[in-house]
Amino acid sequence: MTTTDLLSVFPLLILILWACLVLLLDVFLKRERLTTILTAIGLVVTLGFSISQNNLNLTGFNNMVVVDNFAVYLNIIFLGSGLLAISLAHDYLKRMGINRGEFYVLLMFSISGMMLMAIAADLIVFFLALELLSIPLYVLAAFARPRVESEEAGMKYFLLGAFSGGFVVYGIALVFGATATTNLSGIAARIAEHQADIPLLTIGAALILVGFSFKVAVVPFQMWTPDVYHGAPSAVTAFMAIGAKAAGFAALMRIFVAALPTLSEQITPIIWVLAALTMIVGNIVAVAQSNIKRMLAYSSIAHAGYILMALVSYGQSSVASVSVSAALFYLLSYAVTNFGAWAVVIAVEKAEGKGLALDDYAGIGRKYPALAAAMAIFMLSFTGVPPTLGFVGKFYLFRAVIDGGYIGLAVIGVLTSLISAFYYLRVVVIMYMRDGEPEVRSEPWLNLTTAFTAIATIVLSIFSAPILQWASQAILSTF
């Protein structure tokens, strides 16, 4: 192991060690508030080290990990999501009677898996990262046991997660069989030398695509999503919707753009159909939901479809980097908006799964104008109405898709966005137009998160140029 190796995984190492430390300290700490603070400190320190890796472009462990700006950008999203998830969870866990220190430990381990996914450059490391980020999420989904919905969520997520993990492993095995290597640069080199078995490689790549499609909830692999998002504690769902999705897309972009651009002729039609199906099914089924958690679950499926659109043109080297940066920007905009929306859901939610129906939002506009305004901003951002982050994200995404020459897919995207306006704006209408006696929790960290994400959704959309600049520098290093 050289210094470069150590340097390339340094933030990851810090986070894993810190998680072990917090696990031990949690036993002795009498005040659980300290566990929260320690976790936040750990995430902030790791964030600092991650940012310091910007522009370093390291490779380590015999090309098993690559730290490029793509990885740094995603790691910042993961760690930022972790911090937001803690601020959502802090009071929520107490209120729901599930305040245990292991929550924070598992959260940190899950983030470390996501960070490993962002820097992975070897199929074995991808698989291990997938498991490392998933196993804590299975447990977190069932964290509210013995509540039946939560146990069901954990069980379903675990079974389908293990199932999809099987697809990934089988795909990796076939790719290894076709190219005799698991390293992404090695695979690309073997294909370039015409030493790879292309049909076998295609099947392997398709299986890897299927496996990760489960993780990011792409139709037709989305069956688990509404149940898991509904049953898991809301703070966990908020984190899961961002973290697992961003990590899954990180893996897909890294594997397909860096190692398999030559397969695009076979893979692109599959991705086209998956993206179109996901946008259509996600948005149309969301219309029929009366529970806000299920509605947001289908909305997250639909957004997975939008992000998947960016991958359609991955084989065209002139467009690929623009598409990747558009997807990265969209992930950021989705992360900010999503955490805001979940913060409002948590504020309205009551124990025993009450306060989750859309009707519970009636009258919020009159009684709690600030909260209603924030929720309206998030809903508009999900729809993609200016001046919100969601609009800017969709704009760049659609432009990248059209640049790639997939006008039909962009048209489907725009039309499904119109459908989505119906169910997003319905929440706004219920909040402002209907009378009700809503009860809303006011907790300092929750309010802070809501305010922060609401302001960020507006302000970042106005000053989006520097972020996009940053995202466009976050291109994958092509070895």
Added chain:
Amino acid sequence: MTTELILFFSLALIAIITGLGLLISKNAIYAALYLVLNFFTIAIFYLLLGGAFIAMAQVSVYAGAIMVLFLFVIMILGAEKLGKSNTVAWQRPVAIILSIILLIEAGYVLFWRTAPVQAAQTLPDGFGGPASIGNVLLNNYLLPFEITSVLLLVAMIGAIVLTHKQKTDKEV
């Protein structure tokens, strides 16, 4: 050569029979015992190929540790007898179609693969021995090796969190 061939085919026959027995037997204990036998034959295959270390690992990890765990779980749950299986009606035809696809795929790889099959190389001395495996594991594959240990730790914490008696009122 002929003795090796005879050995190979008789072992292959045992492996297939035990594999079928595993699938067919109604009693879960018998199925598990068939699986133990199957693992042993596979271990001897590894020995024939010159992989002494992996053969030992197969015996001690799979046939030993994992199967003991299986048997314990079956006996503790009292799940020896399979209940009347209620299969979904369309399951069988779909299973048959999927197995045919798998067979075609395997056949393709065996007979029609485009890349030439490379002749078996003479392996370097000590290939697949404990020393070379340890060397590869702690040099080339150091990172996956270490991450696996973290993964096992996380799985352990998760299992304890999910099964340990509630102690939610820690703050009291």
